[in-house]
Amino acid sequence: MGATPMSKEFDQRVTDFFAHYQDRGMKKWAGFFLSDHTAMINKETRQKSVPDRAEMSREECGKVLGEAFGNQRSVAVQLKEVDENGDRPEEIVDFVQGYAEDKVVIGEHVIALDDLRCVLLLSD
Template structure:
């Protein structure tokens, strides 16, 4: 490099002020509002209570799904702090006992199930 170009570089860095985070705030704000919007939509979603089923009906559907390797959709009796039903648990029946079922690795007590049906896309 020549002495003249060295001087230009030195002058540039002597007077340069990095805007720091200011140059990234537009991107971060956009990502943040997008994420908040997704969370708000998820919170606003309401899952209607499905018709309660007897333990015998629940067991029958789960046994058929287990034997035929079919997907099921399970609504639990449990509600969140706002008294709203949680999203259905969807998966295959991996195991079955007298009082428990394992759906996609999650242990569920049969007493906690409100409704179960074969899952259709």
């Protein structure tokens, strides 16, 4: 069986295509990164939104909280907890409302004293 004029034309187009085709190399694979790999890259490149403050002892935290409570001054509190990315939650900024056993009430937050990383007295 002989080749039809249409199949010869098709064969010629295929031959021409591959003769002039330029592979884009790694560019074509850029969209295939794994989500874990992308998350790792993002973690390395992004800046921490809440900086780590110097950790204070429970006694140091208690002194600052006592001064803030006695003088009706606000505080900024950083907790020890971190999320799965190693980032800290936003600092709690408010007035010390009071104490309850091993907890302190700052604004509407009830926080265990052992969960405090740093307490800063703010100038009002």
